[in-house]
Amino acid sequence: xxxxxxxxxxxxxxxxxxxxxxxxxxxxxxxxxxxxxxxxxxxxxxxxxxxxxxxxxxxxxxxxxxxxxxxxxxxxxxxxxxxxxxxxxxxxxxxxxxxxxxxxxxxxxxxxxxxxxxxxxxxxxxxxxxxxxxxxxxxxxxxxxxxxxxxxxxxxxxxxxxxxxxxxxxxxxxxxxxxxxxxxxxxxxxxxxxxxxxxxxxxxxxxxxxxxxxxxxxxxxxxxxxxxxxxxxxxxxxxxxxxxxxxxxxxxxxxxxxxxx
Numbered sequence: 001x002x003x004x005x006x007x008x009x010x011x012x013x014x015x016x017x018x019x020x021x022x023x024x025x026x027x028x029x030x031x032x033x034x035x036x037x038x039x040x041x042x043x044x045x046x047x048x049x050x051x052x053x054x055x056x057x058x059x060x061x062x063x064x065x066x067x068x069x070x071x072x073x074x075x076x077x078x079x080x081x082x083x084x085x086x087x088x089x090x091x092x093x094x095x096x097x098x099x100x101x102x103x104x105x106x107x108x109x110x111x112x113x114x115x116x117x118x119x120x121x122x123x124x125x126x127x128x129x130x131x132x133x134x135x136x137x138x139x140x141x142x143x144x145x146x147x148x149x150x151x152x153x154x155x156x157x158x159x160x161x162x163x164x165x166x167x168x169x170x171x172x173x174x175x176x177x178x179x180x181x182x183x184x185x186x187x188x189x190x191x192x193x194x195x196x197x198x199x200x201x202x203x204x205x206x207x208x209x210x211x212x213x214x215x216x217x218x219x220x221x222x223x224x225x226x227x228x229x230x231x232x233x234x235x236x237x238x239x240x241x242x243x244x245x246x247x248x249x250x251x252x253x254x255x256x257x258x259x260x261x
Contacts (some may be wrong), residue, residue: 001025001261005042005254006075009202009233011107013251016233017202019072020045021079022258030065036258038062043197046072048080054092055080057100063196066171068097068143070111070204070246071233077102077109078250108236108247115244116208118146127173130164141209143171144190148213152180152187156228162193171195174206176213184234185223186214202233204246211246215239 003022010016020040022033024047037045037060046069049056057076059069073093080086081104093100101112118139127145128135137148145168149155155177165173172192179187188210190203200206207225215221215237223237238245 001258003036003256003258004075004079004252005040006078006250006252008071008074008078008250009204009227009235009248010231010251011249013253015231016248016250017071017200017229017231018042018253019069019075021072021075022047023079023085024049028261032261033058033060034065036060043192043200044069044072046076048076051094054094054099055086057093057095059095061192061195061197066195066205068095068113068116068205068208070113070207071202073100073102073111074109074204074246074248074250077111079252081109082252105247108249110245110247111204113205113208113244113246115212115239115242116141116143116205117212118144118209121145123147124168126164126167130161130168130173131158131175132161133158139213140170144206144209145170145173146209146213147173147175149175149177151177152228155187155189158189160191162191162198165191166193168194172197172200172203172206174203174209176210179226183224184226185218186210186225187228188225189228199229201229201231202227202235204235204248207235207237207246208244211237211239211244
């Protein structure tokens with residue numbers, strides 16, 4: 001079974017967010033997929049299985065399966081095209097979040113994802129204390145908390161208390177602010193300690209929430225974002241009424257074979 005590591009949302013190796021991509025030729029057990037994801041110890045490993053409608057796609061962190069993942073979807077499309085496995089210019093993925101598509105767009109890969117807007121809410125004590133900075137806005141969608149802070153310097157300088165974050169009842173915590181640089185509209189960092197990922201380098205699915213939030217605040221539907229992890233990554237966004245187009249690049253850094261089933 002072929003397996004790859006792909007750096008997503010970057011054009012440079014060893015930047016962006018590394019994802020495992022595993023092409024399976026038959027149905028495999030959830031336990032096996034979880035074991036492989038734990039072995040790779042990346043923030044996400046994607047498992048692909050061909051069927052008539054496209055590809056079944058599932059995503060696993062080192063600790064659990066998740067319902068939506070952007071960077072591992074981008075990485076999967078990149079491998080299917082780079083290795084000439086899929087000849088079509090559009091790829092359809094069947095996932096736990098419905099049908100997702102990937103399309104070639106010049107040097108980019110464009111993903112079509114559902115919007116996941118946040119609704120205003122009161123923050124739990126563990127979130128407030130775990131961040132330790134003033135909060136300008138707090139919302140929540142079905143997966144994550146969304147927190148806006150005053151400026152990019154606060155986002156960059158965050159030193160979260162991950163023990164407190166693990167006690168927050170959500171998949172993760174997204175922290176954002178308007179960008180201090182003209183090249184980008186907003187910045188973010190994303191934390192998922194409950195899933196075994198203290199900080200995710202670049203999180204496509206978080207932008208299903210960040211995109212509509214900043215589109216509404218900035219009154220435009222085309223946005224450029226940067227995630228301020230140590231590795232960093234760039235995402236181009238187009239927000240519509242019920243979908244978001246998330247575009248980026250990817251680089252393969254490792255190719256191998258799984259020898260255990």
